[in-house]
Amino acid sequence: MIQSMTGFGKSTLQLEDKKITIEIKSLNSKAIDLNTRIAQVYREKELPLRKLISDTLERGKIDFILTVENTSESTNSTINAPIVQGYIKQMQAITPNAPQWELLKMAVRMPDALTIPIEEVDEEEFAQIEIHLLEALKQLQEFRTTEGAILEKDFVLHIQNIQQLLQEIEQLDSERLAAIRNRMEKAIEEIKDRVDENRFEQELIFYFEKLDITEEKVRLANHLNYFLTTLNEPQSSGRKLGFIAQEIGREINTLGSKANHAQMQQIVVLMKNELEKIKEQVLNIL
Numbered sequence: 390m391i392q393s394m395t396g397f398g399k400s401t402l403q404l405e406d407k408k409i410t411i412e413i414k415s416l417n418s419k420a421i422d423l424n425t426r427i428a429q430v431y432r433e434k435e436l437p438l439r440k441l442i443s444d445t446l447e448r449g450k451i452d453f454i455l456t457v458e459n460t461s462e463s464t465n466s467t468i469n470a471p472i473v474q475g476y477i478k479q480m481q482a483i484t485p486n487a488p489q490w491e492l493l494k495m496a497v498r499m500p501d502a503l504t505i506p507i508e509e510v511d512e513e514e515f516a517q518i519e520i521h522l523l524e525a526l527k528q529l530q531e532f533r534t535t536e537g538a539i540l541e542k543d544f545v546l547h548i549q550n551i552q553q554l555l556q557e558i559e560q561l562d563s564e565r566l567a568a569i570r571n572r573m574e575k576a577i578e579e580i581k582d583r584v585d586e587n588r589f590e591q592e593l594i595f596y597f598e599k600l601d602i603t604e605e606k607v608r609l610a611n612h613l614n615y616f617l618t619t620l621n622e623p624q625s626s627g628r629k630l631g632f633i634a635q636e637i638g639r640e641i642n643t644l645g646s647k648a649n650h651a652q653m654q655q656i657v658v659l660m661k662n663e664l665e666k667i668k669e670q671v672l673n674i675l
Contacts, residue, residue: 391544392625392675393536394418394449398528400521406461409518411525413442415449415533417673422450428457434515438522445526448627448675455518472501533675540670541620544630547663548613551637554660555609558644558653562602565650569600602647609640627674634668 394417402409409428421443427435442453476496480487496502616633619626641664645657 390534390623390625391537391541391620391627391630392530392533393540394533394627394673394675395536396449396529396532398525398530398532400525400528402517402521403460404514404517406459408458408460409521410454410456410458411518411521412454413451413522413525413529415446415451415529418448418450421446421448423453424451425453425455427453427455430457431455431510431515431518434510434518437519441519441522442526445523446529467503468497469502472499473497476502537625537674540674543670544620544667545617547667548616550663551641551660552610552613554656554663555606555613557656558602559606561650561653561656562606565648565653566600569649600647600649602644605640605643605647609637609644612637612640625675627671630674631668631671634664634671638664638668 394415397412397414399410399412401411423439423442425435425439427438431438438453438455442451473493473496476499477489477492480492480495484492612633616630616637619629619633638661641657641660644660645654648654648657
């Protein structure tokens, strides 16, 4: 079953003194393009987190966010009193009439006014984060599978439309050749006394061979069936579907160039329209 590269997953870990939220979303990309926003305390664990995400998702433009919210009444930050008092004295010298509370409010915003101790990552806590990351990844993959099922129905519809149009070309082909033969016979009647008959027959055979679209019809039908077969493969393969779509386009273009028949060329235009819709969606397949 095919999978979309679009997806979203989220998981929340509630600890005694903080809440850790993991969000991950993906869009289409030719390769894996991973962007991370990780809370400072867990920055040293960025590489194993990246590896876990890359190994799981394979392709896509990935945004990974890990945030931490302090839920306890206490705080790790402490006011550096000597630094704050020094700032206040300096500001009093500049603006002696300023209210004390205004000076304090400005002083605590100055550099080094607050001391934040360096936290070390707790390995048991990080193990729980990895579990919740796997949960978010699972949600994202389920999202991808759901989106893939919708895209699959869309692909089948467009392929079936092209198959139906190919049947219309089959029905028109004998009419087309008969019309061309009729025009040729009329032309021959007008010039038959002025040309070499053997040479003319050779040129006629060559001309009909150039107009023959039997091989193109067979190859197009095979490519359409191959596309449907690939949709049902266990492993999603957007690149493979993209290659098949290119081959379908090549045969449709050749049909158009060989048609020499107004109604058939109109059908080719409709085929190209259906194929363009397929190509747009294939870019979003994993």
